[in-house]
Amino acid sequence: xxxxxxxxxxxxxxxxxxxxxxxxxxxxxxxxxxxxxxxxxxxxxxxxxxxxxxxxxxxxxxxxxxxxxxxxxxxxxxxxxxxxxxxxxxxxxxxxxxxxxxxxxxxxxxxxxxxxxxxxxxxxxxxxxxxxxxxxxxxxxxxxxxxxxxxxxxxxxxxxxxxxxxxxxxxxxxxxxxxxxxxxxxxxxxxxxxxxxxxxxxxxxxxxxxxxxxxxxxxxxxxx
Amino acid sequence: xxxxxxxxxxxxxxxxxxxxxxxxxxxxxxxxxxxxxxxxxxxxxxxxxxxxxxxxxxxxxxxxxxxxxxxxxxxxxxxxxxxxxxxxxxxxxxxxxxxxxxxxxxxxxxxxxxxxxxxxxxxxxxxxxxxxxxxxxxxxxxxxxxxxxxxxxxxxxxxxxxxxxxxxxxxxxxxxxxxxxxxxxxxxxxxxxxxxxxxxxxxxxxxxxxxxxxxxxxxxxxxxxxxxxxxxxxxxxxxxxxxxxxxxxxxxxxxxxxxxxxxxxxxxxx
Numbered sequence: 201x202x203x204x205x206x207x208x209x210x211x212x213x214x215x216x217x218x219x220x221x222x223x224x225x226x227x228x229x230x231x232x233x234x235x236x237x238x239x240x241x242x243x244x245x246x247x248x249x250x251x252x253x254x255x256x257x258x259x260x261x262x263x264x265x266x267x268x269x270x271x272x273x274x275x276x277x278x279x280x281x282x283x284x285x286x287x288x289x290x291x292x293x294x295x296x297x298x299x300x301x302x303x304x305x306x307x308x309x310x311x312x313x314x315x316x317x318x319x320x321x322x323x324x325x326x327x328x329x330x331x332x333x334x335x336x337x338x339x340x341x342x343x344x345x346x347x348x349x350x351x352x353x354x355x356x357x358x359x360x361x362x363x364x365x366x367x368x369x370x371x372x373x374x375x376x377x378x379x380x381x382x383x384x385x386x387x388x389x390x391x392x393x394x395x396x397x398x399x400x401x402x403x404x405x406x407x408x409x410x411x412x413x414x415x416x417x418x419x420x421x422x423x424x
Numbered sequence: 425x426x427x428x429x430x431x432x433x434x435x436x437x438x439x440x441x442x443x444x445x446x447x448x449x450x451x452x453x454x455x456x457x458x459x460x461x462x463x464x465x466x467x468x469x470x471x472x473x474x475x476x477x478x479x480x481x482x483x484x485x486x487x488x489x490x491x492x493x494x495x496x497x498x499x500x501x502x503x504x505x506x507x508x509x510x511x512x513x514x515x516x517x518x519x520x521x522x523x524x525x526x527x528x529x530x531x532x533x534x535x536x537x538x539x540x541x542x543x544x545x546x547x548x549x550x551x552x553x554x555x556x557x558x559x560x561x562x563x564x565x566x567x568x569x570x571x572x573x574x575x576x577x578x579x580x581x582x583x584x585x586x587x588x589x590x591x592x593x594x595x596x597x598x599x600x601x602x603x604x605x606x607x608x609x610x611x612x613x614x615x616x617x618x619x620x621x622x623x624x625x626x627x628x629x630x631x632x633x634x635x636x637x638x639x640x641x642x643x644x645x646x647x648x649x650x651x652x653x654x655x656x657x658x659x660x661x662x663x664x665x666x667x668x669x670x671x672x673x674x675x676x677x678x679x680x681x682x683x684x685x686x687x688x689x690x691x692x693x694x
Contacts, residue, residue, distance in 0.1 A: 248690050257607055257686045278611070284686075285609025292689055296604040313610040357608075369690050 201269050203365045203397030204231040204254055209263030211249050211420075223249040224260070225420040231365070236391055236398045238408045241417035248369070250417060251401050255288050255367045256280045268364035285314040289358030289366035289396075293373055296354070297342040303353045304329060304338040310360040321360070328356040332390070348379045355390060366391065368400040372407060384410040437469035440497035441479060443510020446532050451492045454506040464491040466501035468646040479503075480517030494653065498562050572652070580665050588673030591623060595677040599684055606686035616681045623674035624667060631663040 211224040224246045231237050241247045252258040253265060256272055259280070264273045272283055284290075297306045304325050311321030329338050332352045342350055351371065358366050368387060372380030384400075388410045391398045400411055408414045416423045441460070447453050451461060462471050471477065476487050486505060495502035505513070515522045523529070533542060539552040553561060560566050595602075602615050642654040 252687050252690050255607070255690075257690065281606070281609055281611050281686075284607065288609075290607055290689070292604060292607075296601070296689065298601060298604075309605075310608060313605065313608060313614060361609075367690075 202230050202232055202266075203235065203268055204229065204399070205264070205266040206230070206250075206254065207264040207266075209250075209253060209260045209265065211246075211253060211258065212261045223420050224253065227263070227417075227420070227422045229254075229415060229422055231397050231399060233397060234392070234395045235413065236388060236400065236411045238411035238414040239399055239401045239417060240403060240405065240408065240414055242403055245417045246420035247401050247417050249420075250422075251367050251369060251399065254365070254399060255290060256284045282314070285310075286361055287364045289361065289363035291351075291354045291358045291366065291368045291371050293370040297350055297357070299342055302339050302341055303334055303345065303349075303356075306342070306353055307356050307360050310357055314361075324360060325356070328359055329353075332356050332386070347375055348382060351375065351383050352386065355387065359390070359394070359396070363396065366396055366398045368398060370402055371400065372402070372404065377406075380404075380407070437466055437471065438500040439466065439477075439479070439503050440500040441503045441505060441510055441513055442497075443505050443507045443514075445507060448495070448532075450494060451504050452490070454504070455489055457506050457508045458486060459489045459505070460486045460509070461490045461492045461504040462488045463495045463502040464493050465496050467491070469501070471501075479513055482513075482516035484513045484516050486513070498564055576662070576665075580669050583666055584669040584673045586673070587623065587627070587670045588676040591619060591674045591677045592680070595619070595680050599680070600688065602681060602684045603686055603688035606684055607689040612682050612684075615684075616678055619677060619681065620671065620674055623670040627667050627670040628663075631666055635659045635663065 206227055206229040209224055209227045210222065213221045213223055215221060227246075227250060229237075229250075239247050239250065249258065253260050254267075256265075256267070256275070257280070259275070260273065264271065266272070267283075267287060270283070270287070272280065275283060298309060301309060304322075307325035307328060308321050311317055311324075326335075326338070329335055332355060334349060334352055334356070337345060337349060340349075342353070345353065371387065372383055375383060384407050387398065387400070390396075400407065402408075439462075444451070444454055455461060471488060473488055473490060476485050478485055486503065486509065492502070492504060495504070511523070511525070533552075539554055542552045543550055602610075605615060606612075638654055638659060
């Protein structure tokens with residue numbers, strides 16, 4: 201079963217003056233199980249829109265979205281919220297950890313957003329932090345962690361709900377070259393180890409070597 | 425007016441002398457002639473047990489043999505004496521207000537629903553009140569209560585605005601964070617619920633500190649210095665009102681929380 205199937209997806213924004221902007225035009229993309237796809241494009245090309253639609257944050261104007269066999273094309277806001285809670289992992293551009301929670305709490309907060317599992321979530325957070333090499337940092341606040349460590353906590357948070365698909369939004373843009381390469385290596389290792397699919401949104405061609413495949417986007421259109 | 429014989433905090437104090445046969449709940453049976461029970465608000469004026477104080481222009485001496493609580497009359501400390509002491513003091517100091525033997529200013533009748541029945545039985549020759557109505561009929565009592573209620577009301581209104589602004593600012597500051605939480609699968613209800621819990625917990629902690637300070641101040645400040653009666657129920661009702669104000673103030677942030685777009689978490693460097 202494919203992790204993601206986008207078929208002829210269009211997203212049109214209506215502006216304040218009534219004009220329409222096509223952010224995504226007839227986009228079709230399939231991400232296989234265990235596959236890491238780099239989505240490359242300049243600013244304003246539509247990669248953020250595609251990432252938001254693939255992650256169940258935005259609804260498309262037209263087209264079909266199937267994630268791990270579940271068709272979410274016609275889901276309403278509440279259904280999408282629940283779907284994201286259970287099936288999608290996000291790593292944001294600026295990491296966006298909760299500043300007043302420590303590393304472990306930043307992971308367990310995911311459990312508290314939905315149906316709580318309590319002790320199981322605590323154990324999973326401990327396990328993920330150990331696997332990500334942060335076992336001795338679980339009590340540290342984000343401000344007490346380095347950029348690379350914060351990025352690892354964000355990866356751990358994305359994996360807390362055992363997602364079917366993880367979306368990485370410019371994961372290396374705030375890091376220097378060496379740290380960026382380390383983080384990409386870590387992302388590849390962790391995704392492959394778990395057999396989890398991922399889309400890595402970037403404008404940096406250098407990180408494509410860590411992905412299985414690259415897809416380019418320009419003016420809302422995809423080109424393999 | 426009374427003048428403590430020994431050196432006190434003040435030479436003169438306002439008092440109201442009651443002569444009684446049937447003791448009110450918090451007052452013992454009538455003392456011997458020439459003796460009185462004093463309300464403990466008079467302690468602030470230097471009145472002590474065993475002290476002889478002089479009443480009125482005739483300087484009628486009475487000995488304080490004990491204290492009672494919550495019997496002030498119109499801001500004046502109550503003195504509770506036998507009928508004979510009251511009549512002789514009244515005659516000596518207020519000859520114009522002297523009453524014939526057997527004539528009383530007020531009769532207390534104990535029982536339920538007596539007010540209308542008494543006035544009906546006397547064909548309107550009496551004016552009967554319940555205890556609460558009688559207290560409120562004392563000049564100035566309702567005005568004083570109204571003033572304090574207005575102060576409490578304004579305090580609650582200010583608390584509502586302050587808490588509302590506080591949480592509105594907190595929400596604005598954290599909009600980006602709420603966008604991230606929504607992207608991760610938090611519903612508006614979860615986020616707003618968290619804000620509400622935060623408001624309630626902060627208010628409860630603040631109320632506990634304020635309540636403890638009120639009790640402490642009440643213990644430190646001499647009775648009668650401030651015309652406020654602190655009771656657990658008044659502290660609890662104030663806390664309940666503040667909690668309501670916190671919940672109402674916090675709910676001003678609901679619209680902003682609902683409007684947070686989870687898509688704002690993606691593609692921003694903020």
